[in-house]
Amino acid sequence: MYAVEVSDHIMIAHSFRGEVFGPAQRLHGATFAVSAAFMADALDRNGIVVDIGRAFDVLRQVLAPLNYRNLDDMPQFKSVNTTTEFLTRHVFDGLAEAVKRGELGREPGEIGAIRVTVAESPSARAWYEAALW
Amino acid sequence: MYAVEVSDHIMIAHSFRGEVFGPAQRLHGATFAVSAAFMADALDRNGIVVDIGRAFDVLRQVLAPLNYRNLDDMPQFKSVNTTTEFLTRHVFDGLAEAVKRGELGREPGEIGAIRVTVAESPSARAWYEAALW
Amino acid sequence: MYAVEVSDHIMIAHSFRGEVFGPAQRLHGATFAVSAAFMADALDRNGIVVDIGRAFDVLRQVLAPLNYRNLDDMPQFKSVNTTTEFLTRHVFDGLAEAVKRGELGREPGEIGAIRVTVAESPSARAWYEAALW
Amino acid sequence: MYAVEVSDHIMIAHSFRGEVFGPAQRLHGATFAVSAAFMADALDRNGIVVDIGRAFDVLRQVLAPLNYRNLDDMPQFKSVNTTTEFLTRHVFDGLAEAVKRGELGREPGEIGAIRVTVAESPSARAWYEAALW
Amino acid sequence: MYAVEVSDHIMIAHSFRGEVFGPAQRLHGATFAVSAAFMADALDRNGIVVDIGRAFDVLRQVLAPLNYRNLDDMPQFKSVNTTTEFLTRHVFDGLAEAVKRGELGREPGEIGAIRVTVAESPSARAWYEAALW
Amino acid sequence: MYAVEVSDHIMIAHSFRGEVFGPAQRLHGATFAVSAAFMADALDRNGIVVDIGRAFDVLRQVLAPLNYRNLDDMPQFKSVNTTTEFLTRHVFDGLAEAVKRGELGREPGEIGAIRVTVAESPSARAWYEAALW
Numbered sequence: 001m002y003a004v005e006v007s008d009h010i011m012i013a014h015s016f017r018g019e020v021f022g023p024a025q026r027l028h029g030a031t032f033a034v035s036a037a038f039m040a041d042a043l044d045r046n047g048i049v050v051d052i053g054r055a056f057d058v059l060r061q062v063l064a065p066l067n068y069r070n071l072d073d074m075p076q077f078k079s080v081n082t083t084t085e086f087l088t089r090h091v092f093d094g095l096a097e098a099v100k101r102g103e104l105g106r107e108p109g110e111i112g113a114i115r116v117t118v119a120e121s122p123s124a125r126a127w128y129e130a131a132l133w
Numbered sequence: 134m135y136a137v138e139v140s141d142h143i144m145i146a147h148s149f150r151g152e153v154f155g156p157a158q159r160l161h162g163a164t165f166a167v168s169a170a171f172m173a174d175a176l177d178r179n180g181i182v183v184d185i186g187r188a189f190d191v192l193r194q195v196l197a198p199l200n201y202r203n204l205d206d207m208p209q210f211k212s213v214n215t216t217t218e219f220l221t222r223h224v225f226d227g228l229a230e231a232v233k234r235g236e237l238g239r240e241p242g243e244i245g246a247i248r249v250t251v252a253e254s255p256s257a258r259a260w261y262e263a264a265l266w
Numbered sequence: 267m268y269a270v271e272v273s274d275h276i277m278i279a280h281s282f283r284g285e286v287f288g289p290a291q292r293l294h295g296a297t298f299a300v301s302a303a304f305m306a307d308a309l310d311r312n313g314i315v316v317d318i319g320r321a322f323d324v325l326r327q328v329l330a331p332l333n334y335r336n337l338d339d340m341p342q343f344k345s346v347n348t349t350t351e352f353l354t355r356h357v358f359d360g361l362a363e364a365v366k367r368g369e370l371g372r373e374p375g376e377i378g379a380i381r382v383t384v385a386e387s388p389s390a391r392a393w394y395e396a397a398l399w
Numbered sequence: 400m401y402a403v404e405v406s407d408h409i410m411i412a413h414s415f416r417g418e419v420f421g422p423a424q425r426l427h428g429a430t431f432a433v434s435a436a437f438m439a440d441a442l443d444r445n446g447i448v449v450d451i452g453r454a455f456d457v458l459r460q461v462l463a464p465l466n467y468r469n470l471d472d473m474p475q476f477k478s479v480n481t482t483t484e485f486l487t488r489h490v491f492d493g494l495a496e497a498v499k500r501g502e503l504g505r506e507p508g509e510i511g512a513i514r515v516t517v518a519e520s521p522s523a524r525a526w527y528e529a530a531l532w
Numbered sequence: 533m534y535a536v537e538v539s540d541h542i543m544i545a546h547s548f549r550g551e552v553f554g555p556a557q558r559l560h561g562a563t564f565a566v567s568a569a570f571m572a573d574a575l576d577r578n579g580i581v582v583d584i585g586r587a588f589d590v591l592r593q594v595l596a597p598l599n600y601r602n603l604d605d606m607p608q609f610k611s612v613n614t615t616t617e618f619l620t621r622h623v624f625d626g627l628a629e630a631v632k633r634g635e636l637g638r639e640p641g642e643i644g645a646i647r648v649t650v651a652e653s654p655s656a657r658a659w660y661e662a663a664l665w
Numbered sequence: 666m667y668a669v670e671v672s673d674h675i676m677i678a679h680s681f682r683g684e685v686f687g688p689a690q691r692l693h694g695a696t697f698a699v700s701a702a703f704m705a706d707a708l709d710r711n712g713i714v715v716d717i718g719r720a721f722d723v724l725r726q727v728l729a730p731l732n733y734r735n736l737d738d739m740p741q742f743k744s745v746n747t748t749t750e751f752l753t754r755h756v757f758d759g760l761a762e763a764v765k766r767g768e769l770g771r772e773p774g775e776i777g778a779i780r781v782t783v784a785e786s787p788s789a790r791a792w793y794e795a796a797l798w
């Protein structure tokens with residue numbers, strides 16, 4: 001299995017609901033370093049999984065609506081905690097749609113899985129990985 | 134599959150038995166940078182795999198008996214080589230017990246697997262990953 | 267010249283005033299990875315610049331009032347932009363006071379300078395360095 | 400499952416054929432940071448997956464013919480694009496042969512899989528992972 | 533003294549003349565991770581050394597003519613070895629001109645010095661630092 | 666001012682005397698990641714500060730007597746604490762002698778200063794920098 005992974009980052013504010021979060025129930029923020037890995041069983045005729053330039057563009061498009069935002073103010077996040085784990089899945093879903101629309105330059109079925117890793121600090125990170133089909 | 138990973142480190146002395154180890158048969162030491170990843174199929178109602186604060190605490194508890202020690206002097210390690218690989222499994226076992234005692238704040242069965250990564254230097258590391266059930 | 271540097275991090279929300287900041291005028295946030303370097307011309311009789319454990323404690327005390335906070339809500343920051351550069355100086359001032367109160371375990375005059383480095387993302391950081399006397 | 404991973408790097412020139420590559424169709428180059436992970440279900444009697452020293456030597460032998468080369472000039476690469484993905488597989492194949500010749504110091508069947516990761520920049524990397532048997 | 537540092541990277545091919553370079557006399561290449569630090573005694577009225585967005589843009593403009601190029605083919609480099617050290621100075625000169633043209637958004641004299649760091653691999657890097665006035 | 670910096674690492678055991686060290690008074694160990702920076706006002710006719718290959722060799726020679734050792738057993742360290750700070754100076758002294766013997770391939774006086782940085786963990790490091798003449 002081959003994978004190509006590209007990285008970018010966003011800077012957001014948010015707060016959490018639930019006693020388990022302790023001081024993180026207060027409005028605070030994070031720099032999230034986000035990596036997106038696209039996986040395929042075979043390379044295409046150019047010798048790539050996906051074009052790295054396209055992969056960067058797609059990741060940036062998925063992240064752009066979140067960047068420099070207070071996630072607490074975004075209607076689609078009103079009823080959830082925008083935890084690092086939650087965001088791995090949110091980015092995964094956006095990337096999966098881009099793959100299915102053919103934006104990565106491969107036949108959609110050729111990209112078998114995606115893994116999204118989000119680091120919130122030098123000592124904590126989360127990831128979500130799943131097959132696309 | 135979701136994962137949350139937290140990191141800490143210990144500083145230990147030890148020596149190895151066996152010609153394969155060459156100069157590492159002498160008493161020497163290491164800073165081991167240890168990462169523990171907890172994996173789950175689903176997030177809990179707070180939107181997390183495990184609370185990162187609890188994950189740090191549990192990892193620190195498992196590492197504490199080793200920190201600032203000569204592992205050669207610890208009775209439980211008398212008959213083994215405390216290699217980087219061996220320590221990945223030792224930490225895994227401690228974390229697995231903590232999960233089974235419910236110390237991570239999830240129903241034990243909800244955490245499906247653990248991966249422990251131990252870096253011994255900028256250019257060498259080991260990991261152990263296994264399902265818990 | 268000797269230096270000892272320790273690192274920690276905080277997660278905050280804030281916004282900036284001024285057109286130069288573009289989208290960062292909106293409420294957003296950051297994980298700030300903060301390193302504090304203490305500099306001395308000579309080691310003490312134990313062979314250290316400062317005790318690393320004490321250095322961690324002092325850095326944590328200076329950072330604690332900021333962690334998991336919206337800096338826009340803190341009275342002392344009402345009239346300033348809490349930029350990365352500004353925070354390097356804020357942390358420097360807190361550390362300098364701790365040195366002058368003797369909390370680092372050296373005679374104050376023996377620590378000649380401090381440098382505080384704050385990374386806001388994998389690709390941008392700031393630092394402030396100055397002599398203490 | 401246990402893994403041991405060692406890292407090295409090479410500095411090469413090459414160019415790509417295909418419009419998808421844009422400016423990378425021109426002769427350019429890369430520092431490739433290469434990590435090789437050897438995986439085994441069980442440790443040997445010394446408590447290791449493979450000896451780290453041997454793993455470094457084998458990785459270096461596989462990389463040596465590529466280092467400080469223009470890959471466009473190497474006959475075996477004449478008909479392919481030597482992309483980061485392609486190189487993960489090239490290194491994998493070399494390491495797999497070394498395992499099968501017994502050069503890692505384990506019975507060949509004891510090493511079940513290899514993963515080769517190649518970072519081309521701080522923000523892009525690729526990997527290839529496969530079972531050996 | 534305050535500093536703000538931003539990072540980018542380029543991928544180039546080149547070769548060196550001189551026996552001291554050994555195998556690096558052959559055409560090879562490198563990913564150069566380039567950091568540019570701008571230094572000032574005082575922050576401006578916005579609380580910054582320079583706008584980070586502008587700093588990224590200026591660094592990218594200086595690096596763009598080199599990216600995805602064989603430096604051996606560029607007329608301005610015909611008579612020199614484009615070593616990592618040489619490139620730190622080349623980038624410094626480009627940034628210094630941009631400062632003097634006022635492109636960083638500060639009065640030129642307010643930026644007192646620049647340091648350019650270029651990493652050629654995980655274990656080797658170079659830097660050039662000088663005052664501007 | 667130009668600098669070239671190369672990195673290597675050692676794995677050692679040691680203990681400290683003095684209550685300030687707390688649990689580090691026990692025999693423990695460390696992986697020390699060591700970087701050596703050589704500084705010069707001007708490049709030589711090849712366009713380098715020092716040859717990176719020579720710099721690696723000289724650093725390795727200075728570190729070799731310490732690697733895989735219990736520093737407590739080495740006669741030259743009997744009366745000192747081999748702290749991270751102490752080792753920055755020990756390595757500096759070894760490198761300075763090598764420069765003065767002409768082993769770096771420059772006229773000794775052309776290398777004006779050396780900085781040695783030693784990281785003991787992901788969150789703590791020390792350095793020593795001084796002029797050579």
